Amino acid sequence: MLEDKLLVLKCRWGSTDAMCRIYLKYKDYLLTLAKGLLSEQAEAEDVVHDVFVSFARVVGQFHLTGSLSSYLATCVSNLARDKARARMRRTGAPAPVRPAVRSICDPQQRAIETEELTQLRQAMSQIPYEQREVVMLHLKGGMKFREIAKLQGLSVSTTYGRYRYGLDKLRSLLNSEGKK
Amino acid sequence: MxxxxxxxxxxxxxxxxxxxxxxxxxxxxxxxxxxxxxxxxxxxxxxxxxxxxxxxxxxxxxxxxxxxxxxxxxxxxxxxTRSAYAFAQTVEAMQGKRSFHIQTYFRERRKDEFWAEFDEEGRLIRYRQREGCGPVEYMLTLWEAGIQSQYFPQPWGVHLMQRVDNTDGGLEGLEEFDPETIVQQIHELVADGRAVMQVEKPAPYVRLKTLRVTRTDGEPLKQVLVVDPATKLVVRVDNYWGQEGEQVFHKGTEVLEYNESMDPGLFEPDFPEDTIVIDQISQEVGMAKGEMTDEEAAVETLRQALAALAREDYARAGKLCGGAPRRLLDKFFGQWRPASDVSIGSPEYVKNVLPVYRVKCTYDVERDGQIETISPIFTVRAVSGQPGRWYVAWYVMLSTEDTITPKDKTAKENNVSRLEVNPVGGVVKGIIAPGVQVGDYTLGMSKDDVLKSLGQPNHIFYGDEKYTLNDLPRRYYMVFSDISFAIVDGSVNGIGVHTPSYKFTNGLGVGDSEQDITQAFGDDFRIKETEWKDFFTYESEGLTFEIHKEDRTVMEINVSRSG
Structure with a gap:
């Protein structure tokens, strides 16, 4: 936390070293989050790219009041939501129901993906976006329900409800997958 | 599965x-x-x-x-290479300030933002202060030529106009964060040998200088100043409290602009149209203190104001309530109108620039055709710019007696002392009284009364089964947006709170940390652990807190009869 504050301060003073360290520190975390939200590798990479570029543009006036990881996760969430909505407008359909693993070009990474995780990614893409967002932001983004509720403009209980419904749906999808 | x-x-x-x-x-x-x-x-x-x-x-x-x-x-x-002279140059540079725009921090939170302009002699011409953060809920204060306009956002929606003279310390809040004042104080401390200053050797990529000031007079304070070497101006000051090795960030000031011309519109009142204006400039308000002591004046002002409210003399009540127009009296004082004799307690002094007292009263009011005994706490204060006059402020606090109906519950006041209704904070719908009630909903009340008050529930369930109002089992849960009820045989057996809308009288509620709860209620609780949350049950209090497994914050508070 303190390290992040220092890094942000250094970025404000123009340190590219600090900016690179922030990128290295959070790139995988944010990509995982974005991919969990969007399912599409290319879209997720675009989101992470846009978040860091925007951050670099505003860092001169940026005041870190909470945790940097939560801030960046919130940015990813906002951009991912925009992308998901744009896709809905474009195709009239939610996130494509296809295993995210198929879009991974890197054979090494494909090998790492376990079957279980592949099923999870498939299931994730099938639950409503709002639920997926809470589940991902809480479990992968490490955000508190209170923070997520603020981000979504909802009460903590509604947010938590979405989390529970999301997990229930995931469980049901994974169990039905397991029975096949 | x-x-x-x-x-x-x-x-x-x-x-x-x-x-x-x-x-x-x-x-x-x-x-x-x-x-x-x-x-x-x-x-x-x-x-x-x-x-x-x-x-x-x-x-x-x-x-x-x-x-x-x-x-x-x-x-x-x-x-x-000239760093040895840097601070002297900074002191000099800071004395030439004509305006600043600063952001202040208090314990890691943004506190407020100031814009201030000064004349050639360094005297304040005008300032704007925006307290809190977020686009909507903030308190705004404007000051110019001895006139102060304060805007209190909803739920208050009040614009208070007062005379505030800068010579009597009325603007000390600004002084506290004024970077020039801070620099001068540090300069004097170092000159007196009460503090030492170290100039940190900058890293190659750092453009700004960092100065560390450590007190040598026993004060557990360390200040870190960041100085722009080009202008010699301080751009940030952070205060850390505590002994060496245990210091924590306390407050800070960040200079966003220095000596930049400012938009005059910044200092003009531009409040929402439906704002209620309390004008203490063009009319005499409050009660003349005369020969009374401050304590006597506080009590007498309140007594007269409540008497005027009781007899519906709104002109008199408005004057005693600081020039409150009828709309404000209806909005904030209507619920406190006495329907019986008023018992006024001893005034409690509150430190402020001008004297302020909190006074607790006990009397009956009429609500929904019923007579209730309440104990509100009023704030009575000296009128700024009208020496010797006192008025009752519109913000009223609740005391525990309001909500803990059985008199033997007063022991709980040790844990839950008082709810302060912050004029800048959000709306608190009601108080959680352990083992007794939540807001207007008490244990034992009928489910029909709950429905009358809250309307249709969001859902009704028990276990995995869902129900409707036409098809109710003996035992079930009725869930509303921020509160739920456990019903047994048609009566409320337990009440659950899911949002911060309801709080304990000490201000704790949903979203607060496990540590806050155990500090307030002690360690005498029973734990039940599940996958997602832990249940902390204080049986003697009739309270259960559902604590999130990972972030350790309160997700839900359940009130039941104490064991």
């Missing part, structure tokens, strides 16, 4: 790694964006240079910024 915890673990195990191509693309664009931003003045060689240098475009961008960096570092090195 796969357990939920298993899925949570799986999601936590999800891991993606960026490719080298992505790193190259992002780093290139990020560094270009940084170089293009105004703040990019000094750059260092990035640690992931090898990756970046794969891109020809990035190579050029990095080469350009390195040239700038080298030129700037030479310039700065020259400046840094």
């Amino acid at each position: 796969r357990p939920a915890g298993d899925i949570e673990r799986l999601i936590k195990d999800l891991s993606d790694t960026t490719s080298a191509e992505m790193d190259e693309r992002v780093c290139g664009d990020v560094l270009r964006a940084l170089a293009e931003s105004e703040q990019t003045s000094v750059l260092t060689w990035p640690k992931i240079g090898r990756t970046i240098m794969k891109s020809p475009t990035t190579k050029l961008a990095v080469a350009a910024v390195i040239i700038i960096a080298v030129m700037l570092s030479i310039h700065l090195w020259d400046k840094s």
Whole structure:
């Protein structure tokens, strides 16, 4: 936390070293989050790219009041939501129901993906976006329900409800997958 | 059946790694964006240079910024050799201030933002203070030529106009954060030998100087100043409290602009149209103190104001309530109108620039055709700019007797002392009284009364079964947006709170930390652990807190009869 504050301060003073360290520190975390939200590798990479570029543009006036990881996760969430909505407008359909693993070009990474995780990614893409967002932001983004509720403009209980419904749906999808 | 915890673990195990191509693309664009931003003045060689240098475009961008960096570092090195004089130069530079725009912090939170303008002699001409953060809920204070306008946002929606003279310390809040004052104080402390200052050797890429001031007179305070070596002005001051090694950030001031011309519109009142105006400029308000002591004046002002309210003499009540118009009396004082004799307690002094007292009263009011005994706490204060006059402020607090109906519950006041209804904070719908009630809903009340008050529930369930109002079992839960009820045989057997809308009288509620709860209620609780949350049950209090398994905050509070 303190390290992040220092890094942000250094970025404000123009340190590219600090900016690179922030990128290295959070790139995988944010990509995982974005991919969990969007399912599409290319879209997720675009989101992470846009978040860091925007951050670099505003860092001169940026005041870190909470945790940097939560801030960046919130940015990813906002951009991912925009992308998901744009896709809905474009195709009239939610996130494509296809295993995210198929879009991974890197054979090494494909090998790492376990079957279980592949099923999870498939299931994730099938639950409503709002639920997926809470589940991902809480479990992968490490955000508190209170923070997520603020981000979504909802009460903590509604947010938590979405989390529970999301997990229930995931469980049901994974169990039905397991029975096949 | 796969357990939920298993899925949570799986999601936590999800891991993606960026490719080298992505790193190259992002780093290139990020560094270009940084170089293009105004703040990019000094750059260092990035640690992931090898990756970046794969891109020809990035190579050029990095080469350009390195040239700038080298030129700037030479310039700065020259400046840094004169660091022994830096602070004296800073003191001098700060004395020439004509305006500033600062942001203050208190314990890691943004506190307020000030814009202030000064004349050639350094006297304050006008200022604007915006307290709190967020686009909607903030308190705004404008001051110019001895007139202060304060806007209290909803749920108050009040604009208070007063005379506030800067010579009597009325603007001490501004002084406390004024960077010039801070610098002068530090200068004096160092000159008196009560503090020592160290100039930190800057890292090569740091343009600004950092000065550390440590007290040698026993005060557990360390101040860190950041100074722009080009202008010699302080751009940030942070205070850390505590003994060496245990210091924590306490408050800070960040200078956003210095000596920049400001938009005059910043200092003009521009409040929402439906704002209630309390004018203490053009009319005499409150009650004359005469020969009374401050305590006597506080009690007498309140007595007269409540008497005027009781007889519905709104002209008199408005004057005693600080010039409150009828709309404000209806909005804030209507519910406190006495329907019986008033018992007024001893006034409690509150430290402030002008004297302020809190006075607790006990009397009956009529609500929904019923007579209730209440004990509100009123704030009575001296009128600013009208010496010797006192008025009753519109913000009223609740005391515990209001909500804890059985008299033997007073022991709980040890834990839950008083709810302060903060005029800047959000609306609190009601108080959680352990073992008794939540807001207007008491244990034992009928489900029909709950429905009458709250309307249709969001859902009704018991176990995995869902029900409707036409098809109710003996035992079930009725869930509303921020509160739920456990019903047994048609009566409320337990009440659950899911949002911060309801709070204990000490201000705690949903969203607060486990630590806050155990500090307030002690360690005598029973724990039940589940996959997602832990249940802390205080049987003697009739309270159960549902604590989130990971972030350790209160998700829900359940009130039941104490054991």
